[in-house]
Amino acid sequence: MFSVLKKAIGLTSATDAEPSTALVSESVNHRLQGQAKMHEKYPQVRSLAVNLMISPPDYETEPTLNGRSFGPDSLAFFEFRCKNVECTQGGFDITETVSDSIAKGERSINGRRVCHGMHGRSPRAHNTIRCNYELNFRININYVEN
Ligand SMILES: [Zn+2]
Known part of the structure; x- marks a missing residue:
């Protein structure tokens, strides 16, 4: 169930990723290496759940609801695409907010x-x-219990 969920949201677990690491091209490998994993960037975090609601400004259409779970091997990447199909150069980056809150232990x-x-x-x-x-x-x- 959990692995299905992770696949559905575009994340792969460490066990999924390891055998193919040697096969990916250098540029892809480089890009992946640029993204820290949760346990590398936030070792004090055991898991993190994000609930998103994206609404158009006029509220004429239903908001889009989205949920994502982040485990220790998930990439620590908190940028979400805009749901407006006509949007260019948009999106939502909450990486800083997440970092600040984790630093404060919220x-x-x-x-x-x-x-x-x-x-x-x-x-x-x-x-x-x-x-x-x-x-x-x-x-x-x-958070990881001490
Ligand atoms: Zn947008």
């Missing part, structure tokens, strides 16, 4: 971000509209 974080991407691809600047999709997130953090 067990839950609530927050909100607004996407600063552009809606539409008009070459004329005055025709571009801010995406303004909104992310509301809640994060629960479990």
